[in-house]
Amino acid sequence: YPLIGIALPRTPAYSTKGHLLHQARQWRYEKFAGRIGNSDVKGSLLVDGGGKRPFLRGDLTFQVLNLADLGSPVGMSKQNKGQSSTPDTTDANQASPTTVAAQNKRDVLPDLPFRTERWNSVDADVKIQAQRIQRARALPIENLVTRVRMNNSILTLDPLKFGVAGGTLAGTVTLNGQHDPIQASLNIHARKILLNQLFPTFKLSKSSIGQVNGDFDLTGEGSTVSRMLASSNGKVVLLVNHGEISKLMLETIGLHLWEILQLKVTGDKVVKLNCAVADFNVKKGVLQTRTMLLDTQITTITGSGDIDMSQESIHLDLVPHTKVISPLALRTPIYIRGKFAKPEVSVDKTKLALRSAGAIALGVVNPLLALIPLVDTGPGKNSECGRLIQSAKH
Numbered sequence: 001y002p003l004i005g006i007a008l009p010r011t012p013a014y015s016t017k018g019h020l021l022h023q024a025r026q027w028r029y030e031k032f033a034g035r036i037g038n039s040d041v042k043g044s045l046l047v048d049g050g051g052k053r054p055f056l057r058g059d060l061t062f063q064v065l066n067l068a069d070l071g072s073p074v075g076m077s078k079q080n081k082g083q084s085s086t087p088d089t090t091d092a093n094q095a096s097p098t099t100v101a102a103q104n105k106r107d108v109l110p111d112l113p114f115r116t117e118r119w120n121s122v123d124a125d126v127k128i129q130a131q132r133i134q135r136a137r138a139l140p141i142e143n144l145v146t147r148v149r150m151n152n153s154i155l156t157l158d159p160l161k162f163g164v165a166g167g168t169l170a171g172t173v174t175l176n177g178q179h180d181p182i183q184a185s186l187n188i189h190a191r192k193i194l195l196n197q198l199f200p201t202f203k204l205s206k207s208s209i210g211q212v213n214g215d216f217d218l219t220g221e222g223s224t225v226s227r228m229l230a231s232s233n234g235k236v237v238l239l240v241n242h243g244e245i246s247k248l249m250l251e252t253i254g255l256h257l258w259e260i261l262q263l264k265v266t267g268d269k270v271v272k273l274n275c276a277v278a279d280f281n282v283k284k285g286v287l288q289t290r291t292m293l294l295d296t297q298i299t300t301i302t303g304s305g306d307i308d309m310s311q312e313s314i315h316l317d318l319v320p321h322t323k324v325i326s327p328l329a330l331r332t333p334i335y336i337r338g339k340f341a342k343p344e345v346s347v348d349k350t351k352l353a354l355r356s357a358g359a360i361a362l363g364v365v366n367p368l369l370a371l372i373p374l375v376d377t378g379p380g381k382n383s384e385c386g387r388l389i390q391s392a393k394h
Helices: 097-104 203-207 225-230 247-253 257-266 357-364 366-377 384-391
Strands: 014-023 026-036 039-048 055-066 123-130 141-151 154-164 167-176 183-194 211-221 233-246 270-283 286-296 299-308 313-322 334-339 342-347
Touching: 055 141, 154 183, 167 211, 211 225, 233 384, 270 384, 286 313
Parallel strands: 055 123
Antiparallel strands: 014 026, 026 039, 039 055, 123 141, 141 154, 154 167, 167 183, 183 211, 211 233, 233 270, 270 286, 286 299, 299 313, 313 334, 334 342
16 A cells, blocks of 8 residues: 555455566556465556556456455455454455454354445456355355446446356446445346255255246445345345255145155155245345245245344245145144244144135235246246246236
8 A cells, every 4th residue: 555555455465476567657567476365366457646546457367266365355354264364554444353343243244344445545447257266165156257446436346247056146236435334236137046056065955956046136335244235125036947846845844744754764755846936125124025935746835024134034934835635734834033044943833824725826926927027037938937927917
């Protein structure tokens, strides 16, 4: 910062080698290669000091990008991960002991504040791509491509694109640092993500081959990721088409005791997943269900409730509606409650589900009409989800 007048995010220890040139008001660092933490990077950077603010232009390629090395820029504390980090007093995202302690109280969502005091020290246009990403096995992402731009304290990532579980997660993110707190917007589209790759550590994933498509359109405000989400408004829609799912899991949800006993003896089987939809309206950080439906050969499960991002809590009720006759079927609602980090599942054995499959068609299908654009851009009108939604028109 004292040399070029630009506040860059704090990083782990780094080493770099390249060709540094200074001419008039420009600094150029050409054809450099280096290592930041456990990440390998190469590229070129230029800082032009001839304008109202220094302008940073760059093109960076990470041969290997370790996500843990991006802790500070994305609002996550490295201390929270048990990694050491040397404080840098020139860091735009410097964390104090107080903010680190606050982060440790969070269950899941990052709570390390973004500091915008020096965002107006630079305008920027930097292209970044990562060919290989080191991350936890439970986070199946790869092939990052993004363009980071800063203009008068407004930070945008456009485009922002990841490869995720055989599909893509792409869109734009904007953080407006001209306001206190930061005004944020996120518009992300999930396309053709494979369910079995999305949850690689989940035991049932081998039998779940459905394709996930979805839209996330949110606006919020705050100095941290968690506060932005806790104040957010917008919508979240997820749709799964064509898959297979554990029959034992479905029989357990429906509390078909006879079938559960049979499968325990003969071993689990898979059944066809026709369609699954989760459509949420988001207001002040609360995801309220508009439509929640999972339809298979033997059971249709409807859901209701909410997900509160300010409390990091889940409050969902699932009601199974069997399509087959079972000699011992309790058919009680399933309750999912608790914090993001450790939700709990329970049943109400005194409350029977009285809705029939016909009631599902009347009460659930019509709200699906709003999802037609997602089906058209995803699995298509000839899919099971497409047929279910098209039937709502008649």
